[in-house]
Amino acid sequence: MTQNILINGLSEQSLPANDRGLAYGHGLFETIALNGSQPVAWQAHLARLKEGAARIAIPLPDNIDQLLEEDLSCLLAQQSSDRSSDKSSDISSEQDHSVQRQVLKITITRGCGGRGYAVDDTVSINRVVQLSAFPQYPDNPAENGIVVRLCRTSLALAPQLAGIKHLNRLEQVLARAEWHDVSIREGLVLDTEGFLVEGTMSNLFWSQGGVLYTPQLDRCGVNGIIRQRIISIASQHGIALHQGLFTPEVLLVADEVFVCNSIIGIWPVTGTVLPQNQRPEWLVGPITRMLQSQLSAEGIY
Amino acid sequence: MTQNILINGLSEQSLPANDRGLAYGHGLFETIALNGSQPVAWQAHLARLKEGAARIAIPLPDNIDQLLEEDLSCLLAQQSSDRSSDKSSDISSEQDHSVQRQVLKITITRGCGGRGYAVDDTVSINRVVQLSAFPQYPDNPAENGIVVRLCRTSLALAPQLAGIKHLNRLEQVLARAEWHDVSIREGLVLDTEGFLVEGTMSNLFWSQGGVLYTPQLDRCGVNGIIRQRIISIASQHGIALHQGLFTPEVLLVADEVFVCNSIIGIWPVTGTVLPQNQRPEWLVGPITRMLQSQLSAEGIY
Secondary structure (H helix, E strand, O other): OOEEEEEOOOOOEEEEOEHHHHHOOEEEEEEEEEEEOOOOOHHHHHHHHHHHHHHHHOOOOOOHHHHHHHHHHHHHHHHHHHHHHHHHHHOOOOOOOHHHHHEEEEEEEEEEEOOEEEOOOOOOOEEEEEEEEOOOOOOOOOHEEEEEEEEEEEEEOHHHOOOOEEEEEHHHHHHHOOOOOEEEEEEEEEOOOEEEEEEEEEEEEEEEOOOEEOOOOOOOEOOHHHHHHHHHHHHHOOOOOOEEEHHHHHHHHEEEEEEEOOOOOOEEEEEEEHHOOOEOOOOOOHHHHHHHHHHHOOOOO | OOOOOOEEOOOOOOEEOHHHHHHHOOOEEEEEEEEEEEOHHHHHHHHHHHHHHHHHHOOOOOOOHHHHHHHHHHHHHHHHHHHHHHOOOOOOOOHHHHOOOEEEEEEEEEEOOOOOOHHHHHHHHEEEEEEOOOOOOOOOHHHHEEEEEEEEEEEOOOOOOOOEEOOOOHHHHHOOOOOOOEEEEEEEEEEEOOOEEEOOOOEEEEEEOOOEEOOOOOOOOOOOHHHHHHHHHHHHOOOEEEEEEHHHHHHOOOOOOEEOOOOOOEEEEEEEOOHHHOEEOOOOOOOHHHHHHHHHHOOOO
């Protein structure tokens, strides 16, 4: 069987029960699209990981880039070796694995500690690198758009943790647990003051009159890598972009709406369920399509 | 070696890396004083665990009480067996282990899931039960009192998660990481609006003019078992108790101050570092001593 996970560079499947990532969520993660052997937006993911580590007191080794790259190489080499074995036993694959997409997930925790919130400086971090199958979306939501809902679960204002991708994600879990209707592909979440923040697993953008808007993320939310890239692309193309605090009613008068993350790229939003049974619908517009094209040209989506 | 941990009733030391407790903090824990074979305030801990599970969508099995009690019995039997082996090999212990105190920690997670916040109904929870040594405090802080500090890290207002002991504890980790001075035994934390909430690992009480005060915990904080017990004892003894929103300045005019949790019992606070270098000092007063005596009489502390 293909080995798809390494823990601190070793072929392990599990972490000690006293890991501080489990005990307290003292850790970070990155979810990265892998094109063949190439992690998409690798430097941007590393940069966010390092910023997060600094902010939640996780001392990364100086050679963390190298360690993670070695882990990835090792996992890919193992996959390649397994495929060779498969072929030699006449099990052929329909796909050229060398260019296939996978999901690369990196989790860094503060390591194994005793009982209590304090951690000894001598404790080493734990590093988990795993590959999993790239999700398939047969209904092609990137082309056809999705319907979203507005979640009741709200995000607490926690400026100290805002923007980074830490392991304290109960709010996202609860928001995602609000619906089971498979026709609804994402939920939008507000902060506890009623301002738009993001989707449960994505960032949110919309346009009106040729101007792009996205919630500011200095009070809560995750500053996604694709979100960062979209902000750059908008700037390069002379599209005005405003980050701010917006109530969900702004979506009622939006021209285009979309959500994005590192795995789905950009999914246009074509419909949503808002309070008072308002059900606005949007067409997939030119700004969304331009951004999708740009990401595609950069190999990101 | 003594087996001090069971995972789902089995002798395991580690959890799969895709456990949702690790990935998202989707889980709960209880830290319980164990007197010999007797978990202190067992029913109260179970009640909080069940309330927390209901609030964060963790389906506990109907026989969770029985499962946890069996886990504990199994761990204690194993310890007993190990002690017998020790004695037979002429290694004697200075202490009567049958009445010794230990720390019992229970962690319940939503189990192992795939990538993504949604969880399949068929996924089973993971149950971790572990024993560890009871911490020793040679300076006898319960008698002599402690010095605390006021933390810069603040707690976000998250009513949906307030009160329960979930695994999203980054705020506590960051607050506890603010100081290394071993003469400071606890840090007090405020919410993001500047109101007192609790200690990093304890609940907070103070008295003034014979009236007890403690922060309300419906916006953030952990509703501790000893806190609950103290509120009951105060009621039984006709001591007025107010829960509310208080700024830290109230401590400057307090008569007595103390913190509490299930392992330390009650620690009087005799000094604190507050902003503007105010350094009030308090004596250990009669209300604190009465409450300590009551907890002691109940076998809780």
